[in-house]
Amino acid sequence: xxxxxxxxxxxxxxxxxxxxxxxVLAPIWGYGWVAGKIAVGYSPVMTxxxxxxxxxxxxxLVVLAVTRHSFRPPPLAFTALVGLLQTTAFxxxxxxxxxxxxxxxxxxxxxxxxxxxxxxxxxxLGERLRGLQWPAVVLAFAGLLFVVSPWTLEGLWPSLVTxxxxxxxxxxxxxxxxxxxxxxxxxxxxxxxxxxxxxxLPLIALAVVTESGWPQWTTGFVLGLAYTTVLANAxxxxxxLYALHRLSAGEAGLGTLVIPVLGVVLxxxxxxxxxxxxxxxxxxLIIAGLALLAVxxxxxxRRAPAAPQxxxxxxxxxxxxxxxx
Numbered sequence: 540x541x542x543x544x545x546x547x548x549x550x551x552x553x554x555x556x557x558x559x560x561x562x563v564l565a566p567i568w569g570y571g572w573v574a575g576k577i578a579v580g581y582s583p584v585m586t587x588x589x590x591x592x593x594x595x596x597x598x599x600l601v602v603l604a605v606t607r608h609s610f611r612p613p614p615l616a617f618t619a620l621v622g623l624l625q626t627t628a629f630x631x632x633x634x635x636x637x638x639x640x641x642x643x644x645x646x647x648x649x650x651x652x653x654x655x656x657x658x659x660x661x662x663x664l665g666e667r668l669r670g671l672q673w674p675a676v677v678l679a680f681a682g683l684l685f686v687v688s689p690w691t692l693e694g695l696w697p698s699l700v701t702x703x704x705x706x707x708x709x710x711x712x713x714x715x716x717x718x719x720x721x722x723x724x725x726x727x728x729x730x731x732x733x734x735x736x737x738x739x740l741p742l743i744a745l746a747v748v749t750e751s752g753w754p755q756w757t758t759g760f761v762l763g764l765a766y767t768t769v770l771a772n773a774x775x776x777x778x779x780l781y782a783l784h785r786l787s788a789g790e791a792g793l794g795t796l797v798i799p800v801l802g803v804v805l806x807x808x809x810x811x812x813x814x815x816x817x818x819x820x821x822x823x824l825i826i827a828g829l830a831l832l833a834v835x836x837x838x839x840x841r842r843a844p845a846a847p848q849x850x851x852x853x854x855x856x857x858x859x860x861x862x863x864x
Contacts, residue, residue, distance in 0.1 A: 557785030561795070564778040569646075569801025571771030573809055576642035578763025579634060582754030585746040588634040590754075591767050592626050592739035598773035599732040612733040613725045617718040619737050621730065625711035626738025631745070632704030639697030641812040646802025647686055647822045648701040650795075653832055654679040655709035663713060671835040678828035685821025731776065796829055 579587050603610065612618055636645045654676055660666040668676065687698040711734075718725060745751075754760050803822060806812040814822065 553785045557782045560778045560782040561786070564775055564782065565795070565797045566801060567770050567775045567778070568795075568798045570805050571767055571775070572637070572642040572646045572802040573805050574763045574766035574771065575634070575637050576645075576763075576806065576810060577759050578754075578767060579638045581757050581760035581763075583746070583749075583751035584634050584638045585631070585742065585749055586751040586754055587764070588631050589739065589742040589746040589751075590764060591634075591772070592630050592735060592742055594764070594768040595772035596732070596735040596739050598769060599728075599735060599776070602773060602777065603729065603732050606728075608726065608729055608732075611729075613730045614718060614722050617714060617722070618730060618733050620714050621711045621718075622734035622736070622738030623741065624707045624714065626735050627741045628707035629704050629711065630738070631742055632700050632707060636697045636701030636704060640694050640701065641814075642806035642810060643799075643803035643812055643814060643822075644686060644694075644698070644818055645701050646799045646806075647818070647825055648683070648698060649705050649708075650799045650829060651679055651683055651702060651825060652705040652708045652712075653829065655706045656712050657832075659709055659713045660716070664716060669835075670838075671831045675828040675831035675835070678824045678831065682821040682824030682826075682828065685817045685824065688815070688817040688821075691817070796826060796833065799826060799829075 575591075578591075582590075633645065633649060636648070657666075657668060657672060657676060661668060683702065687695065687702065689695055715730070754764075799822070803814060803818075807814065
């Protein structure tokens with residue numbers, strides 16, 4: 540690299556801070572699966588889902604106020620649909636999965652979301668699978684088959700529910716892509732806040748209708764709820780947004796690869812959840828597929844035209860992650 544090719548100091552500093560944000564984010568989200576598993580052990584499923592999303596929405600509203608974002612919601616129809624998929628369906632199904640399966644297994648199955656999004660984008664947006672995306676999808680589905688292991692029937696229901704949660708997350712991202720075509724200047728943080736405000740309402744209603752009851756306010760539950768609400772939701776989402784705006788989509792994707800790995804390792808260490816032989820085979824296959832997608836994103840970003848002089852050279856890609864662990 541010649542001196543003329545060296546990135547300007549401001550750009551390099553921004554990238555370094557983005558990498559630092561990911562380094563802080565990964566263990567927060569990685570341990571979030573363990574914290575959620577502990578908390579749901581002391582609470583009815585729908586009660587915990589309602590509490591974590593309602594309190595998370597409150598935290599995001601506070602951040603919205605502190606950062607002086609506009610309180611005007613984005614286009615309501617799109618925002619409501621994102622909320623129903625990303626918060627109501629994803630968090631609800633994800634919490635059901637945590638109640639019935641190991642935290643590490645849920646972490647790995649949740650991260651099948653990018654592969655579902657590829658297929659949805661192919662079906663609804665006409666985006667073809669290219670290059671490394673093909674082997675990534677093959678690896679993902681092979682790994683998914685091993686992790687779910689339908690031939691054993693043991694833990695099949697929570698596994699399927701978790702996979703459906705990942706599909707709901709992908710559906711919400713698809714809706715965001717469609718919205719950005721019609722409304723390209725929607726503020727991502729405002730969208731995330733208001734979709735959670737809307738999405739938590741059905742979960743609250745479900746908790747009331749099903750008479751889920753109140754949780755046991757033990758130390759484990761309070762700490763787990765506080766962690767999933769404040770750290771794994773509000774703080775982690777801010778870190779992700781910061782990283783996404785300073786790194787390419789591929790670099791940001793590579794930074795998240797460690798999250799399901801941490802989920803498996805930490806749940807093994809703290810909760811004694813030893814992965815089954817099928818999970819030991821399937822988990823790495825899914826993570827390898829994610830790695831291929833991240834490499835594909837890096838290559839795509841590097842082939843993209845350079846930003847005009849005076850503008851940002853950081854390649855960005857619209858993305859929305861759920862405000863969850």
